[in-house]
Amino acid sequence: MSDEQTLDLLETKIKELRELNKMDGIDLSSEIARLEAKLTALRKELYSNLSEWERVKLARHPARPYALDYIGMIFEDFYELHGDRLSGDDQAVVTGLARLDGTTVAVIGQQKGRSMEENKLRNFGMPRPQGYRKARRIMRLAERFSFPVITLIDTPGAYPGLAAEENNVGEAIAVNLETMARLRTPIISTVIGEGGSGGAIAIGLADRILMLENAIYSVISPEGAAAILWKDKERVREAAAALNLTAPRLYELKVIDEVVPEPLGGAHKDPPKTAAALKDALLRHLSELMELSPDELLKSRYDRYRGIGRYRTLTDK
Amino acid sequence: MSDEQTLDLLETKIKELRELNKMDGIDLSSEIARLEAKLTALRKELYSNLSEWERVKLARHPARPYALDYIGMIFEDFYELHGDRLSGDDQAVVTGLARLDGTTVAVIGQQKGRSMEENKLRNFGMPRPQGYRKARRIMRLAERFSFPVITLIDTPGAYPGLAAEENNVGEAIAVNLETMARLRTPIISTVIGEGGSGGAIAIGLADRILMLENAIYSVISPEGAAAILWKDKERVREAAAALNLTAPRLYELKVIDEVVPEPLGGAHKDPPKTAAALKDALLRHLSELMELSPDELLKSRYDRYRGIGRYRTLTDK
Amino acid sequence: MAIFKDKNYFRVDLSKEPDESLWMRCKSCGELVFKRRIRENNNICPNCGAYFFLTAKERLESLIDEGSFVDISKPIMDDDPLEFTDTKPYPKRIEEAQEKTGLASAIILGSATVSEIPVVIGVMEFQFIGGSMGSVMGEQICHGMEEAIRRRVPFILVSSSGGARVQEGIFYLMQMAKVATVRTRLAEEGIPFISVMTYPTTGGVLASIASLGDVIIAEKGATIGFAGRRVIKDTIAEELPENFQTDAFALAHGAIDRVVPREDLKDELGKLLSLFVEVG
Amino acid sequence: MAIFKDKNYFRVDLSKEPDESLWMRCKSCGELVFKRRIRENNNICPNCGAYFFLTAKERLESLIDEGSFVDISKPIMDDDPLEFTDTKPYPKRIEEAQEKTGLASAIILGSATVSEIPVVIGVMEFQFIGGSMGSVMGEQICHGMEEAIRRRVPFILVSSSGGARVQEGIFYLMQMAKVATVRTRLAEEGIPFISVMTYPTTGGVLASIASLGDVIIAEKGATIGFAGRRVIKDTIAEELPENFQTDAFALAHGAIDRVVPREDLKDELGKLLSLFVEVG
Numbered sequence A, B: 001m002s003d004e005q006t007l008d009l010l011e012t013k014i015k016e017l018r019e020l021n022k023m024d025g026i027d028l029s030s031e032i033a034r035l036e037a038k039l040t041a042l043r044k045e046l047y048s049n050l051s052e053w054e055r056v057k058l059a060r061h062p063a064r065p066y067a068l069d070y071i072g073m074i075f076e077d078f079y080e081l082h083g084d085r086l087s088g089d090d091q092a093v094v095t096g097l098a099r100l101d102g103t104t105v106a107v108i109g110q111q112k113g114r115s116m117e118e119n120k121l122r123n124f125g126m127p128r129p130q131g132y133r134k135a136r137r138i139m140r141l142a143e144r145f146s147f148p149v150i151t152l153i154d155t156p157g158a159y160p161g162l163a164a165e166e167n168n169v170g171e172a173i174a175v176n177l178e179t180m181a182r183l184r185t186p187i188i189s190t191v192i193g194e195g196g197s198g199g200a201i202a203i204g205l206a207d208r209i210l211m212l213e214n215a216i217y218s219v220i221s222p223e224g225a226a227a228i229l230w231k232d233k234e235r236v237r238e239a240a241a242a243l244n245l246t247a248p249r250l251y252e253l254k255v256i257d258e259v260v261p262e263p264l265g266g267a268h269k270d271p272p273k274t275a276a277a278l279k280d281a282l283l284r285h286l287s288e289l290m291e292l293s294p295d296e297l298l299k300s301r302y303d304r305y306r307g308i309g310r311y312r313t314l315t316d317k
Numbered sequence C, D: 001m002a003i004f005k006d007k008n009y010f011r012v013d014l015s016k017e018p019d020e021s022l023w024m025r026c027k028s029c030g031e032l033v034f035k036r037r038i039r040e041n042n043n044i045c046p047n048c049g050a051y052f053f054l055t056a057k058e059r060l061e062s063l064i065d066e067g068s069f070v071d072i073s074k075p076i077m078d079d080d081p082l083e084f085t086d087t088k089p090y091p092k093r094i095e096e097a098q099e100k101t102g103l104a105s106a107i108i109l110g111s112a113t114v115s116e117i118p119v120v121i122g123v124m125e126f127q128f129i130g131g132s133m134g135s136v137m138g139e140q141i142c143h144g145m146e147e148a149i150r151r152r153v154p155f156i157l158v159s160s161s162g163g164a165r166v167q168e169g170i171f172y173l174m175q176m177a178k179v180a181t182v183r184t185r186l187a188e189e190g191i192p193f194i195s196v197m198t199y200p201t202t203g204g205v206l207a208s209i210a211s212l213g214d215v216i217i218a219e220k221g222a223t224i225g226f227a228g229r230r231v232i233k234d235t236i237a238e239e240l241p242e243n244f245q246t247d248a249f250a251l252a253h254g255a256i257d258r259v260v261p262r263e264d265l266k267d268e269l270g271k272l273l274s275l276f277v278e279v280g
């Protein structure tokens, strides 16, 4: 049993005691209070020292809220829009218009499923070229009406397979990047779960990049890195650590703009609270970005990406 | 035997006489000269009174030059470009860059085949959505570098079929129209053979519309019109006449800007001469259009299409 | 007798009640139902839920706020530029269509409100020569878009069309180019354009204005496609799947944003429009 | 010994002749051939026509006018922002790659002429950690595009890359965004960008700069694809056709403009470039 499972079990026991407590003649209040204090302390200890690999597991936790969950909790009047107008409607990408505290925004989210059936529909959150092109269409729509664009990233990666290559997934991602680079409206991207490589950044070029505390953003999965770089599938913990994929670390590296806190134990422990924190962050960043003219916005976005990267300068000889 | 075939036979006989004439001791010069004069007179009579249906047959004549034939005769340094970047490369549409009397232009042509094999490759000149989207890509490329766009129309129509509908041929045509309406570079379209309805206009919204003398431009084929409107497949001649599909008639109706003359008997009787006439017309129109700034060009194109149509004004009551 | 023949142009007035027989038999479930009840129910059978055909006027009534409609169409009607006659002269067909529908042309154009949001709205009348697009429809659509720009309100176009007005030949084809050209101005002016596809949206209407909506909504049961089944059969004799050119087919292939049941269409439009316009 | 370790940056000089053994055996036909003859023949076997691998320097030599190359790269080399170690520390990998290739990074960047047309050209070196894109490659590509704008000459990028420089993690991913961002300036300035895809053009290089050429030319035999066969097999275990991710596959699916044999590549580039620049 993992540490987290032990704590979940303890939590269940406390709930059972609380039920008992309601019955006549039994007073367990002080015992319950002590157990709850203990649980919180244990949780804090566990989650304040989360290893990278533990965060990977939280980012992929099946109970973790997905894009549509956040959309439901953060926005009003979500109106879903479908289709790339070219050849398909990829349900691994959800797009639409909605209101964020009164402002109409375009929302683009990568959507995983929970049941087998849902996952079939959502393709396990792995977008096809049609999904990226649907996103591109919505970006252009947003630009036309000056709606800010909010993207929610949560994908193991772009769908790899014959049909994806036949539909030029490379182009789909590349042209999205080009499109986002010059889109004349604010873009805020948030990694809410897994930020899987090119499949993530294809909707992730933004004026502000946020990450939920336990989200990850990585060029390769720890499993993939272990297999390819360490030639040992078991060394996922080492790989996860080496990849620098956690939100706090990426904030230190100045690649992302904010880490949005999650409840102790992860977003799924209190989805509304997580959503509230994300909404607060989105509103803060959006109000700053909406102060800028489209030209200022584009210039600042351009400068951000023009300057990104780490290298050593040598003596020209 | 049709009148045209009779004349072709006479032409062959004259050629044979001319061979004989080269041999020693035979002088047929004066007989040949008289026969040639006769042939020319007969041709003139035949082709000056071409019925609409006869023009339809000329427009579809298997020996008629196709887009690539004209491209070879009119432009220099043609560099073909392929692919819609999305999912395919439709060979019923040929696109590329080339030089027209020194000016780099983008060329977009609908291409038929002659042999069965060629026709399989070219899909009988019926473009798929991928072909229209390839054309669109080349238009955007042309706009980026201010290359004028020359389109050559020759199609029975857009390819009708399952795959075309699955790839949203309606969108493909509609967005091409929208794209051409605002393309910031001159566009000249020429119907060189068959201008088949929506499949033709999808590359035919232009600053100047030219037609070869025996080309046709029609909302429906005479065969289709006979079957649907006259409920009688045999009444193609009547349908062809009613449809007002010939170049001279469309010029009278002020829908097209110029009728480019063909040699007696049709373009295939002297392809280089036809190409020379078309080149001359293209250069004339292009030099006029290149006098205009992009804004002037767009305004004049806008006004042209905003004003097109014939209706009766009523008394508002 | 052609009602518009005398060059007097009657504007569409939705308040006039058409007289009609009391009962009809539903073709789907076979029940006898009150016509009035069907009418009040968006022409949906109250017994089995089957959709009956809506005229353009009925469609308008089903989508807009009651009493909000004002005809803003141009006072024009179809001409006969090609002097076209097949089994019947084109002017005769126009007359018959006018008598049958009580409309001047195959499109109604007006200002109205939808969930209290002002819009310009055009609705095609399929019973008017198959809702085909001739010079008048092209002109009214463009006029509607220009009015939407002038009033700074969204433009809604409800399509129901077989496509080509063959009798106008090249002028029909040029309407495809014309409406697409004027549509670009809506985009440049930031005016929303909602395209509503109903049964059927095909041919050159699909391949021009109907496919150019910022948002495209299809009514449940709409046929959506470029080339008709018959043309496909005659040209390439291809086997076609059962769902060919259905609403579900269009949705699956990314052609449209949503499929909406008729009874929800007005609410959906209101919800969508409210996202495009400042509310409050 | 790392040749760039001492922070002295050697610019690429194509005039230096590498010393090498005289003969090699062609892996394709088995014949012993003069290395020099292969080299002079664009690394194509003079006997059977098989293509041998070209280093970035050899590729450059095969594409540009002799003697026209001037290194204009920025004097930079890979850093180790994540202090990354797998089976080997990242700095060690960089050192080894530098020693092996004689290059500072996985890309050569210079000005040159092609058929007498001045260009800025970047060429990736596959032998330098698989031609993977790290911060340095991203910066050099952007620098090259800016130089092309400053000089008003076309930009050519010859890709040969496995994609991700995994050791730079998020900084690699951000290079995809970076090069795509700067590429938009070429478009705005009307500077042509020709993307040349060679064996292999994959991953994040394909999914960013390589797919964004105004014209995209693939060398015959190039592998072009986003996800590697192994990833696909591991993820979805799908059966893949024989021509998967070949040049012909990319052409058939509209990803590229042309497939060009190596021996024609220079002439084709010259012909194409001449259409983009005023000649005479």
Ligand SMILES: [Zn+2]
Pocket (backbone or CB within 6 Å): C026, C027, C028, C029, C030, C031, C045, C046, C047, C048, C049, C050
């Ligand atoms: Zn019923």
Ligand SMILES: [Zn+2]
Pocket (backbone or CB within 6 Å): D026, D027, D028, D029, D030, D031, D045, D046, D047, D048, D049, D050
């Ligand atoms: Zn060999």
